[in-house]
Amino acid sequence: MSFVRNDFATASDASLVLLVARWHESALAELYRRHAGAVFGLARRLLNDAVLAEEVVQEVFLRLWRQPERYDPERGSLRSFLLSASHSRAIDTLRSEGARRDRENRDALRTAEAGYDLEREVADLTLAEHVRSALRSLPENEQRPIALAYFAGHTYREVAELLGEPEGTVKGRIRAGLRRMHDALAGSGMVAGGWPE
Numbered sequence: 001m002s003f004v005r006n007d008f009a010t011a012s013d014a015s016l017v018l019l020v021a022r023w024h025e026s027a028l029a030e031l032y033r034r035h036a037g038a039v040f041g042l043a044r045r046l047l048n049d050a051v052l053a054e055e056v057v058q059e060v061f062l063r064l065w066r067q068p069e070r071y072d073p074e075r076g077s078l079r080s081f082l083l084s085a086s087h088s089r090a091i092d093t094l095r096s097e098g099a100r101r102d103r104e105n106r107d108a109l110r111t112a113e114a115g116y117d118l119e120r121e122v123a124d125l126t127l128a129e130h131v132r133s134a135l136r137s138l139p140e141n142e143q144r145p146i147a148l149a150y151f152a153g154h155t156y157r158e159v160a161e162l163l164g165e166p167e168g169t170v171k172g173r174i175r176a177g178l179r180r181m182h183d184a185l186a187g188s189g190m191v192a193g194g195w196p197e
Contacts, residue, residue, distance in 0.1 A: 013078035021068040028065055035079055036061065039086040046090040055152060056093060058162045060085045134184040135177075142177030145170050 008016065008030040019027035039060055043053035060082055064071070071081050135143055148159045156174070160167040 014073040017064075017068050017071050017073075017078060020065060028061065031064070031078070032061055035082050038079060039082050042083055042086045043090045046087065047093060051147065052093055052097075053090070055148070055162065056086055056089045059089055062161060130185055130188055131181070134181040137184060138177045138180055142173045142180070145174045146177045146181075149174055 008026055011019075011027075011030070013031065013034070016027040016031050020031065036057055040053050040057045043056035044050060047053050047056070063085065064082070071078060075081075135146060138146070145159050145163065148154045148162060149156060154162065156171050157167055159174075160170040163170060
């Protein structure tokens with residue numbers, strides 16, 4: 001099967017999946033163009049969080065890239081397959097987020113029972129708000145990798161795969177973003193000193 005880039009727009013989903021199995025990135029890009037909006041829409045509706053929904057989309061298409069053989073055209077359309085994967089991943093994310101919140105609530109209860117100081121809690125909440133604000137002030141290309149690495153718990157390599165960028169680039173953006181955040185927090189008096197060398 002020989003395709004030039006212009007043929008991708010008219011190729012069937014099944015043909016493009018075969019090309020994905022042969023590592024044709026342009027075929028995956030065309031499938032993403034066709035179906036990412038629907039996958040995102042379903043994940044967004046289930047999660048009620050655009051950032052988590054974007055992560056679901058990336059994971060669904062990364063999985064298609066890694067395991068295209070899992071799609072069987074005899075069992076239904078690719079869109080149905082991708083929406084099913086989106087639904088499953090979104091539910092897993094909801095469960096994971098629920099478990100995380102439960103852990104945080106248990107930890108908060110234990111901390112409160114251990115005589116946690118109200119003044120310290122207010123200081124922690126203030127610091128957390130400053131951190132969120134510093135993160136939001138970063139450019140998107142630094143904000144996303146930091147959120148994926150530090151708030152979603154992905155390794156640098158996983159972040160690089162999710163964003164489709166080289167690991168060194170991702171590490172550099174994370175480091176630059178963290179430096180900016182540190183400087184912003186130092187400027188607001190939330191941390192002492194400059195960025196450690």
